[in-house]
Amino acid sequence: MRTQANHPQQAPHGACVAHDAFIESLTSFSRTHRAQRWEGTFGQFLADILPAHPPALVRTSHEYVWDMLRWHGRATPHGEERAASEGSDESAQAERPGELFRRELFGIDGPLARVAEYFKAAAGGSDVGRRLLLLLGPPSGGKSTLAILLKRGLEEYSRTDEGALYAIKGSPLHENPLNLIPASLRAEFRERYGVSVPGELSPWARDALERQFDGDFLSVPVERIFLSEAARLGIGTYAPHDPTTADIADLVGSVDLAKVAQVGDEGDPRAWSWSGAVYAASRGLLEMIEILKVKREFLYLLLTLTQEKNVKVSRFPLIHLDETVLAHTNLAEFHRFLQEKENEALLDRMVIIKVPYALSYQDEARIYHKLVCAAAAFRNVHLDPHVLDLAAVFAILTRLVRPEREGLDLPKKLRLYAGEAIEGVPEGEAARLRLEAPDEGMAGVSPRFVINAVSTAITRGTSHSLTSMDLLLALKDAIDSDARLEARHKKAWIDHLVTARKEFYNRWVKEDVHRAMFASFEDEAQQLLEKYLDEVEASLDHRQVTDPITGENRPADERFLRSVEEKIKVSDSGKLSFRQEVVRKAMVAFKAGEKFKLVSHARMREAIEQYLFDERRDVLRLVSSAARPDEEARQKISVVQQRLISEYGYDEHSAKEALSYVTTLLAQE
Helix, strand or coil: CCCCHHHHCCCCHHHHHHHHHHHHHHHHHHHCCCCCCCEHHHHHHHHHHHHHHCCCHHHHHHHHHHHHHHHHHEEECCCCCCCCCCCHHHHHHHHHHHHHCCCCCCCCCCHHHHHHHHHHHHHHHCCCHHHEEEECCCCCCCCCHHHHHHHHHHHHHHHCCCCCCEEEECCCCCCHHHHHCCCCHHHHHHHHHCCCCCCCCCCHHHHHHHHHHCCCCCEEEEEECCCEECHHHHHHHCCCCCCCCCHHHHHHHHHHHHHHHCCCCCCCCCHEEEECHHHHHCCCEEEEEEEECHHHHHHHHHHHHHHHCCEECCCCCEEEECCEEEEEECCHHHHHHHHHHHHEEEEEEEEEEEECCCCEEEEEEEEHHHHHHHHHCCCCEEEEEHHHHHHHHHHHEEEEEEEECCCCCCCHHHHHHHCCCCCCCCCCCHHHHHHCCCCCCCCCCCCCHHHHHHHHHHHHHHHEEEEEEHHHHCCCHHHHHHCCCCHHHHHHHHHHHHHHHHHHHHHHHHHHHHHHHCCHHHHHHHHHHHHHHHHHHHHHCCCCCCCCCCCCEECCHHHHHHHHHHCCCCCCCCCHHHHHHHHHHHHHHHCCCCCHHHHHHHHHHHHHHHHHHCCCCCHHHHCCCCCCCCHHHHHHHHHHHHHHHHHCCCCCHHHHHHHHHHHHHHHHH
């Protein structure tokens, strides 16, 4: 697998094109997100802003997040929206609420879909909106990244016309200006605009209304706000550094004694410090990191906040707050939490979504690719085409539960989870296996463990090339030196390394060398497949075939048929059923107006490739023959090596290693 870092020197023209494309992206982004600022009195807000967007101005935090997800689903990579009529099927498909996560999170489509469903249900008024959303999963599984993407998505959305938010200017709670409307007029407001006023004024706003504006709410200043975690505006984050000394004031604030000296009353809203995390997150999202480490009083406050949309602090009445609380924790903390019976009531007020590790090695490799591209250590380092896939296979093997069904083992299960067809295994078996092991992926090797091992291998290496063998050695060293692992776990993980090499890497690297040896491999393989079909049909029909060279009629070439079939261990007693199956699939393709190709039958492809390879394996043996091979042998080796480099993603170092490795495999067969 190559990354952009593997191509440090690009043609000047290519660099200019990339530069121009990026400038275009920046221009498009700026055009879409060049938000129009607005500021005025509440009276002006009612006259100028409210008539055009009444439903949007009373959205709850859950509705706002759901609208943000749909907006990102409709937007192009440059931020422009796709054209689609509202209410149409095309529009529903174009919205794709999971699009926000698509470029950063891989292999957890199920959990991401459940997160989107949570916001959709909460936005629709379901009681789900009164539940705290808890992400549960192993370390480095994507929980924090999911939260970060939601926060960044909200920041970006708030700068669009569709995501415009307005607040009472200066309010530490960024509260909705419509909360200024007196209770006696809210029924009339609902009849006039068709929407209900969402909340109540905070103590701060009530005090400001009376003290600064003499109760004239139409004169209260209003401004458009833009959500920002850095500015603590609509997005808050709380992490308990030391749960034993954590203070509830970190969430809800406390009396500021310096201000008390100025205003003279501890009960004055001006004497209160409104710097708590729940106030920062008002109208948006509050991320609670490692939530189950905090004291129980924290949890009760947060659960009351989500269920009742208010908090109670000393000296003030209930304070209305509308925000989404997104929490996450690891499995160990959750299990400890479950052991305490008094926590059952708290669990009942949470929506818990498991976020396991990826179980498809292709998705896991995409995670590594993302991390590799972001790491400076990988710049100018060439990775052979199987490094990341091989690392992913090892990681997935450590996460899988061994299947109990006869004929299935961990390598086959891994391939099923990757969407590969396994001979004799029915479709849908992967889904059934997942149901049998619902906690699969909640333990095992983390992506961080693998990337750390890869980074170590690169820093230790003397060349700018990382091969699959380097990777395996680095992972073995990482396992051996990990003091957290018990001896039995170390042995199991090293066994998985051996399985990854024998069952996957050996096959991949041999296939690369197979193809590199044949200038017209696909054509030659297809011709061989067609010859096999002709011979099989003649054998099944008990008729003769015309030899294409001599023109003579002869019986079906049983010796040729068996030489192909034996490559995939088709027994003599099972050859008839195998041949009938191949002919049946060929007829299905013929009736559909398609050509029967190698990709149409996985086992036939394997047999044909092995047959062709065995015919030419002597070329490979030249690699390990005499120390000074003759010129003809040297040229043959050079051709294979160059094809590995030019067409299969190797560099000179990894191509030589691959050839040497495959030669060793041949010697062992």
